[in-house]
Amino acid sequence: MNNKARTPLIVAISIILGIVLGYFIIPKQDSSNNFFNTSKSQLAQKLALIIELIDNEYVDQVDIDSVSNNFILSFLQQLDPHSTYLTSEEFKKEQESLKGGFDGIGVQFRIISDTIVVIQPVKGGPSIKAGIMAGDRIVTINDTIRAGKKIENEDVMRLLKGKKGTRVKLGIKREGVSKLITFVVNREEIPTYSVDYYGMIDSKTGYIRLSQFSQTTDKEVNDALQSLKSKSMKQLVFDLRGNGGGYLEQAYKVADQFLPLGDLIVYTEGRKRDRSDLVATEGGLFERGKLIILIDELSASASEIVSGAMQDNDRAMIIGRRTFGKGLVQEQKLLPDGSAIRLTVSRYYTPSGRSIQRPYISGDPDQYFEDFIQRYANMSKGDKDTISHPDSLKFKTKKGRIVYGGGGIEPDIELPYYNYKKSEFYSQLLKKGLLYKFCFDYVDKHRNSFKQYYRGEDFIKEFNVSEAMFQQMNQYAEKNGVSTQLPIGNDKKEILQLMKAYIAQSLFEDKYYYSIFLQLDEDLQKALPYFSNIK
Numbered sequence: 001m002n003n004k005a006r007t008p009l010i011v012a013i014s015i016i017l018g019i020v021l022g023y024f025i026i027p028k029q030d031s032s033n034n035f036f037n038t039s040k041s042q043l044a045q046k047l048a049l050i051i052e053l054i055d056n057e058y059v060d061q062v063d064i065d066s067v068s069n070n071f072i073l074s075f076l077q078q079l080d081p082h083s084t085y086l087t088s089e090e091f092k093k094e095q096e097s098l099k100g101g102f103d104g105i106g107v108q109f110r111i112i113s114d115t116i117v118v119i120q121p122v123k124g125g126p127s128i129k130a131g132i133m134a135g136d137r138i139v140t141i142n143d144t145i146r147a148g149k150k151i152e153n154e155d156v157m158r159l160l161k162g163k164k165g166t167r168v169k170l171g172i173k174r175e176g177v178s179k180l181i182t183f184v185v186n187r188e189e190i191p192t193y194s195v196d197y198y199g200m201i202d203s204k205t206g207y208i209r210l211s212q213f214s215q216t217t218d219k220e221v222n223d224a225l226q227s228l229k230s231k232s233m234k235q236l237v238f239d240l241r242g243n244g245g246g247y248l249e250q251a252y253k254v255a256d257q258f259l260p261l262g263d264l265i266v267y268t269e270g271r272k273r274d275r276s277d278l279v280a281t282e283g284g285l286f287e288r289g290k291l292i293i294l295i296d297e298l299s300a301s302a303s304e305i306v307s308g309a310m311q312d313n314d315r316a317m318i319i320g321r322r323t324f325g326k327g328l329v330q331e332q333k334l335l336p337d338g339s340a341i342r343l344t345v346s347r348y349y350t351p352s353g354r355s356i357q358r359p360y361i362s363g364d365p366d367q368y369f370e371d372f373i374q375r376y377a378n379m380s381k382g383d384k385d386t387i388s389h390p391d392s393l394k395f396k397t398k399k400g401r402i403v404y405g406g407g408g409i410e411p412d413i414e415l416p417y418y419n420y421k422k423s424e425f426y427s428q429l430l431k432k433g434l435l436y437k438f439c440f441d442y443v444d445k446h447r448n449s450f451k452q453y454y455r456g457e458d459f460i461k462e463f464n465v466s467e468a469m470f471q472q473m474n475q476y477a478e479k480n481g482v483s484t485q486l487p488i489g490n491d492k493k494e495i496l497q498l499m500k501a502y503i504a505q506s507l508f509e510d511k512y513y514y515s516i517f518l519q520l521d522e523d524l525q526k527a528l529p530y531f532s533n534i535k
Contacts, residue, residue: 358407
């Protein structure tokens with residue numbers, strides 16, 4: 001074998017093996033037997049030599065980066081379903097999502113008929129300062145035509161994001177203006193939020209919807225609680241449905257808002273990690289007051305830590321569907337090329353001692369996720385979620401209530417999956433996104449007529465979808481392959497309300513969409529009466 005410099009893949013493999021096996025390995029230039037002094041180093045050297053042989057002598061040209069990424073990912077997946085590898089680009093994108101902001105122009109957009117359509121410019125962002133409005137079509141970006149061509153969300157994000165202080169030139173088509181309008185927008189830091197919405201449902205009931213646990217989550221939840229308490233909130237619905245997790249530290253801080261001094265929130269323990277307890281401090285903003293936490297099959301990791309802590313400490317009623325069951329703790333190891341691995345080092349346990357992690361077979365991540373997909377499919381057909389409850393998985397809360405381990409957090413009150421109840425007509429409208437598209441187009445064409453509702457509160461109180469508008473939507477559905485002859489049953493009232501919510505979203509901020517949509521949220525509406533059962 002020649003003595004040329006080792007390929008990047010060999011170095012990457014060595015780094016990975018060093019991290020996984022417990023030390024850092026750099027392969028030597030020669031292949032002498034002196035290197036083979038332990039079984040671990042033998043493995044590292046063997047793989048390095050094989051890859052060098054492929055690089056030097058394989059019949060076809062090999063994409064080293066691609067082979068490297070696939071090898072590392074496959075290697076880690078032999079351990080458990082959540083140890084994983086992120087390329088430098090994937091790592092960068094995820095950090096942007098979790099750090100609470102990114103650099104860009106600040107627009108919410110959708111791609112409609114191969115055209116980038118501005119749904120809303122971000123309040124206070126560079127686009128709204130430049131004069132870009134909801135409904136604007138982005139035809140050109142930096143003088144290159146982007147409309148009428150196949151384009152994906154990722155492409156748009158790549159074109160509009162950029163380093164703070166740089167500029168992007170946009171050619172905008174605006175309703176009622178014959179020529180393109182040119183805007184030059186300075187990119188700025190755009191905040192992203194983990195609290196999607198908070199507000200009062202009634203005179204005493206607050207609501208917070210949390211989508212992830214990012215670096216800013218504790219502050220956002222703190223601000224939401226302060227605001228709701230100033231409005232005389234006495235009881236709270238904390239919505240963790242669809243929340244896939246995030247930072248452990250943020251989950252701990254959020255749970256600390258609800259628990260008194262000394263209550264155990266979560267502990268971790270692993271083969272090479274001693275038990276570590278996280279305990280509530282004093283001064284939480286909502287340590288008293290009735291609390292309901294909504295969970296579902298997509299609530300995972302940090303969401304399960306919070307809901308498990310509330311359940312085991314008898315602090316809240318947990319309502320919804322069994323959570324995902326991700327209770328493995330990953331530590332992140334950065335690699336020299338900007339990529340990273342996440343290696344499982346311990347497990348999460350609720351205060352009663354339950355492991356959150358559901359069972360898995362090492363080396364078979366596909367089966368692990370297929371089991372979840374099958375469970376989801378069964379619920380969408382109306383089947384009841386089933387899980388065994390052997391005595392070995394029986395635990396007790398602080399007040400002696402029986403709870404079970406075995407994977408995920410089981411709710412105190414289980415709710416069915418409701419979508420299977422929709423009529424065929426309604427289901428087709430939702431699956432094809434036709435209700436949203438129709439409402440956006442309607443607002444776009446009649447924007448001036450909505451100017452009388454200069455405030456979202458006025459719109460919510462005064463506007464209702466007319467029968468004429470409903471019939472226009474039906475005609476639109478027919479043109480797009482959804483027959484109006486399909487049975488609609490009792491769903492018309494809900495369709496009209498959802499249309500109103502979508503119109504509000506196109507006209508105003510998301511908070512007005514949520515204030516309408518939550519009236520249709522069956523999980524929430526089923527949960528609210530249970531406040532009377534909480535002492």
